[in-house]
Each structure stands twice: as C-alpha cells, then as structure tokens.
Amino acid sequence: MIEIVGLTKTYGRGKKTARALRGIDLKIPSGMFGLLGPNGAGKTTLMRILAGVVNPTEGTLRVAGHDLRTETGKRSVKSILGYLPQELGMYQELTAAQFVDYMAILKGLDEPRDRARRVAEALERVALHDAADRKIKGFSGGMKRRVGIAQALVNDPKLLIVDEPTAGLDPEERIRFRNLLVNLAADRTVILSTHIVEDIGQTCRDLAVLARGRILFRGSPADLTEAAAGHVWSATSDRLEEPEPGLTVVSMLHLSDGIQYRLVGPHPASFPSAEPARPGLEDGYVRLMQSAHEEAEAPAVR
Amino acid sequence: MKSAGWKYSWLTYRRDALWFPPAFLALFFVILGIMNHPAVRFTIARAYLGFILPLIGGILAAYAVLDDPALELRFSTPVRAERTLLSRLGLILAVETACALVFQLFTLALSVDLAPLGGLLGVQLMWILPTLSLIALATAGSLAGAQPVTGAFLVGGVWLVQLMMKGWFELNARHLFLFMGVFTPHHPDLIANRCVLLAGSLSLLGFSWVLLHRQERFI
Numbered sequence: 001m002i003e004i005v006g007l008t009k010t011y012g013r014g015k016k017t018a019r020a021l022r023g024i025d026l027k028i029p030s031g032m033f034g035l036l037g038p039n040g041a042g043k044t045t046l047m048r049i050l051a052g053v054v055n056p057t058e059g060t061l062r063v064a065g066h067d068l069r070t071e072t073g074k075r076s077v078k079s080i081l082g083y084l085p086q087e088l089g090m091y092q093e094l095t096a097a098q099f100v101d102y103m104a105i106l107k108g109l110d111e112p113r114d115r116a117r118r119v120a121e122a123l124e125r126v127a128l129h130d131a132a133d134r135k136i137k138g139f140s141g142g143m144k145r146r147v148g149i150a151q152a153l154v155n156d157p158k159l160l161i162v163d164e165p166t167a168g169l170d171p172e173e174r175i176r177f178r179n180l181l182v183n184l185a186a187d188r189t190v191i192l193s194t195h196i197v198e199d200i201g202q203t204c205r206d207l208a209v210l211a212r213g214r215i216l217f218r219g220s221p222a223d224l225t226e227a228a229a230g231h232v233w234s235a236t237s238d239r240l241e242e243p244e245p246g247l248t249v250v251s252m253l254h255l256s257d258g259i260q261y262r263l264v265g266p267h268p269a270s271f272p273s274a275e276p277a278r279p280g281l282e283d284g285y286v287r288l289m290q291s292a293h294e295e296a297e298a299p300a301v302r
Numbered sequence: 303m304k305s306a307g308w309k310y311s312w313l314t315y316r317r318d319a320l321w322f323p324p325a326f327l328a329l330f331f332v333i334l335g336i337m338n339h340p341a342v343r344f345t346i347a348r349a350y351l352g353f354i355l356p357l358i359g360g361i362l363a364a365y366a367v368l369d370d371p372a373l374e375l376r377f378s379t380p381v382r383a384e385r386t387l388l389s390r391l392g393l394i395l396a397v398e399t400a401c402a403l404v405f406q407l408f409t410l411a412l413s414v415d416l417a418p419l420g421g422l423l424g425v426q427l428m429w430i431l432p433t434l435s436l437i438a439l440a441t442a443g444s445l446a447g448a449q450p451v452t453g454a455f456l457v458g459g460v461w462l463v464q465l466m467m468k469g470w471f472e473l474n475a476r477h478l479f480l481f482m483g484v485f486t487p488h489h490p491d492l493i494a495n496r497c498v499l500l501a502g503s504l505s506l507l508g509f510s511w512v513l514l515h516r517q518e519r520f521i
Contacts (some may be wrong), residue, residue: 048374048518048521051378052377052378053374053377053378053517053518053521054517054518054521055516055518071515075380075382076380078378078379078380079380081378083375083378085374085375085378087374088375089370089371089372089373089374089375090371090372091313091314091371091372092371093313093314093317094310094313094314098310098313101306101310102310102313102314103375103379105306105307105310106376106379106381107379107380107381108379108380108381112306151375
C-alpha cells in the first residue's frame with residue numbers, strides 16, 4: 001500500500017535548519033499500522049507528508065501506486081484518503097452533519113443523495129447519529145474527535161491516517177476509539193500515530209518506532225516486547241528510592257508492604273532484591289529508547 | 303461550484319467579519335441621509351463606492367483563505383487551489399457587489415446624481431476594479447507572508463499611500479493609480495489604467511494560486 005524510500009524532511013534554511021525526518025525507509029501494508037515515538041520524533045511530519053499536506057525534501061513516496069511528489073499523485077492520494085490531524089480544527093457553528101457534509105463536498109462527493117447517505121452512515125459508525133443536528137461548539141472533546149473520524153470516513157477511504165487521536169480523551173472514550181479503529185482496519189490501511197504505547201499494543205499487529213527523525217524499530221508488538229527481555233525488573237522497597245542512571249522507573253505501585261517498582265535497564269544495584277520480570281510492550285519501548293540514547297551518547301569510533 | 307458548496311462557504315466564513323460591509327453601508331446611509339447639499343452627497347457617495355468598498359474588500363480578503371480553523375483538513379482533501387480561491391474570494395465579491403448595488407439604489411432614491419462619474423458602466427468600474435485589485439493584493443500578500451495580517455497591512459498601506467499621494471500618482475504612475483476612475487473619470491488614459499489594474503489583479507490572483515499549492519507554509 002505505502003512505500004517510502006530515503007524520505008527526508010528539512011524545515012528552514014541555513015543555521016535555522018531543522019531535520020524532522022532523516023532518511024526513512026518503510027513499507028506499510030494493509031491493516032492497522034502503528035507509528036510510535038516520543039514527542040518531536042517526526043511522527044506528525046510523516047503523517048502530513050503521507051496526507052499530501054507537506055512536501056518531502058528528498059526521497060520517494062508511493063501510496064497505492066501514486067507518486068506523492070507530484071501534484072497529480074497528491075490529488076489521487078487525497079481522493080482515497082481519510083485524515084484526522086493532531087490539531088483538529090472545526091467550524092464550531094456548523095452541526096455535526098453539516099461539517100461532515102461539507103468535508104464530503106470538498107472530497108468531491110457531489111451527488112446530494114449519495115452524500116446524504118454517506119454522511120448518515122459515517123455519523124452512525126461513530127455513534128453520533130443522535131447528535132447529528134447539534135452544533136459542534138456544544139460537543140465534548142471525545143465527541144469532536146468522533147466527528148473528526150466521521151469526516152475522515154465519509155468518502156470510504158482506502159487509507160486512513162489518524163494522528164494522536166486519543167489525546168485528551170477519557171479512558172472510556174479511548175477504548176471506544178481504539179475498537180472503532182480496529183474495526184475500520186479490516187478492509188483498509190489505518191495508520192495510527194501516537195506516543196501512547198498502550199494504544200498501539202491494543203490495536204496494531206505491525207508497528208514502527210520513530211525517534212529523532214529515524215526509524216528505530218520495525219516489527220510486531222511481540223518483537224518490540226522481546227527487545228526488553230532480561231532488562232525488566234521488579235523490586236519492592238519500604239521507602240522511595242532513586243534508581244541509578246541508566247535505569248528507568250516504568251511504574252511505582254503503592255502497596256500495603258511498601259512500594260513496588262518496575263524498572264527497565266541493567267540489573268539495579270540500588271535494589272538488591274530486584275527480580276527479573278516478564279516484559280510488556282511499554283518495557284520494550286523504554287528499552288529501545290534507552291539503547292538509542294546510549295548509542296547517541298557513545299563516543300564516535302574512527 | 304455547486305450550491306451546497308456556496309452554502310457552506312457562507313456558513314464557514316468568519317461570522318465576525320460579515321457585519322463589516324453592512325455596518326459601513328448603514329453608516330453611509332445615515333451620513334447621506336443627514337447631509338442635504340447635493341454636492342456633499344455626491345462626494346460621500348463617491349467616497350463610499352470608490353474608496354471604502356475597495357478597502358473593506360481588501361481587508362476581508364486578507365483573512366479569507368488563511369483564517370480557517372479547518373485549514374489542515376481542507377488541505378488534505380483533493381479540492382483544487384482555484385476552487386478554494388473562488389469560494390472564499392467569490393463570497394467577498396458577492397457581498398461587496400450587493401452592498402454597492404443597494405447603496406446605488408439608495409442614492410437613486412435620494413436623487414444623488416452619479417452621472418459625472420461616467421454613466422452606469424463607469425460607476426460600476428469605478429468601484430469594482432479597485433476592489434478587485436485590493437482583494438488580489440490582500441490575498442497574495444497574506445499567502446506570501448503566510449499570515450493574514452501581512453495582507454491586511456499591505457492593503458491598508460497601499461490604500462493610504464495612494465490617497466495621500468494622489469497628485470504624484472496622477473502625474474507619474476497613473477496606470478497604477480487605483481482611484482483614477484474616482485478622481486478623473488473622463489481622463490483619456492482611464493481605459494489603459496483599467497486594463498493595467500485588471501491585468502495586475504489577475505496576475506496577483508495567479509501568484510496566489512501558485513502560493514496556495516505550498517500548503518505546508520500555512521499550517
């Protein structure tokens with residue numbers, strides 16, 4: 001579905017140059033694909049390039065056979081695209097149905113009856129049919145996100161790109177949203193970009209981790225989890241402990257007999273009673289980030 | 303563009319900007335109503351059509367394309383740049399035209415004689431060409447500067463400089479003088495002036511069309 005080779009994106013010129021993407025190579029098949037990474041990793045830039053909103057500086061990029069570096073290719077991709085940007089701006093004075101209808105018009109759905117049917121279906125799919133005629137300005141954050149998904153779905157896109165879709169949602173909304181994305185991925189490519197590991201773990205069978213504009217990992221959640229094997233520790237202490245450098249505290253659980261720490265990194269000397277623990281996806285992600293930092297800080301060998 | 307598209311162009315247009323043209327229209331109704339002297343009424347009518355309408359059009363146009371809360375979503379659709387320009391600027395031109403026609407009907411009712419401005423066609427060209435020019439300048443300015451305020455300042459500056467340096471423009475740059483049809487409606491160079499303004503406006507709109515393809519500058 002998507003083939004990216006040597007993708008680079010640079011913002012600014014001269015001393016103010018910032019390299020958001022540094023030679024990305026990636027193939028994304030149909031189904032649900034997760035793009036994970038810390039804030040500032042370049043995820044949004046990559047999503048915007050795939051959506052045809054931002055131009056790549058270098059590299060080749062094909063979506064469903066269309067070359068995204070050309071205007072014709074961009075327009076072809078946009079006609080099969082559903083996009084939910086990270087910062088979702090909306091027309092607050094429109095109703096949910098009007099907003100989705102307007103986006104359908106912009107996407108080229110000109111036949112009024114067909115469009116009305118699709119708008120109703122899209123709102124039904126995100127469980128907003130009862131609120132279709134209410135103005136968006138009265139909606140909660142979760143409802144606005146669902147309107148955002150409805151507009152992304154209204155043209156029945158072959159490619160759905162959602163950038164940080166669960167940010168600001170309550171736990172119940174997040175679960176509903178994740179389930180919706182999984183259902184949608186049954187017959188299309190869905191790219192979920194997020195820094196929330198749990199969202200990826202619950203939805204994707206295939207993922208990439210992006211950091212500082214580079215792909216650090218490409219594989220399944222199980223592979224990423226495995227990367228932390230032998231580096232995850234569980235320890236209990238009756239007081240707050242400061243772990244040594246190189247260790248990351250993934251969680252602290254306050255129990256009746258003390259604080260239970262979950263740590264990722266080398267064996268923790270400050271916790272002599274630490275025992276190996278079974279890694280999870282978040283541990284794998286943390287371990288990957290630790291390795292990346294270690295490599296970045298290691299002196300260059302000539 | 304289909305009627306539903308125009309409907310949403312209207313509904314999604316900045317509400318706080320929509321009162322601007324009717325408010326000035328109402329203000330000039332009141333001023334015209336208060337003034338009794340035919341020569342003063344003529345001057346006021348000429349000022350509204352020739353100076354105020356173009357300025358309002360330019361200021362509105364500066365914000366028309368970029369001041370859009372759903373800009374990134376709009377850019378992710380296959381809608382063409384020319385359609386975006388047409389829907390946003392066409393709406394302003396339609397509002398301006400409505401205001402100009404209503405105002406002229408009002409002047410007719412008050413028996414204000416606009417014939418010295420060059421007949422019916424001359425009066426329409428007197429306001430429409432500077433309006434089109436300032437709309438095009440504002441659009442190009444805001445897109446070149448990647449922010450609406452750039453276009454608004456540019457329009458305000460050009461409008462002010464041209465009015466303050468009227469004499470200089472009439473002598474040295476009469477083809478670029480936006481208000482030639484207002485001040486010297488029977489000048490032999492007026493046709494050339496109008497051709498230059500029209501060509502300049504179309505060029506600026508073409509430039510805006512090119513700039514609008516570089517979407518990443520605006521999000």
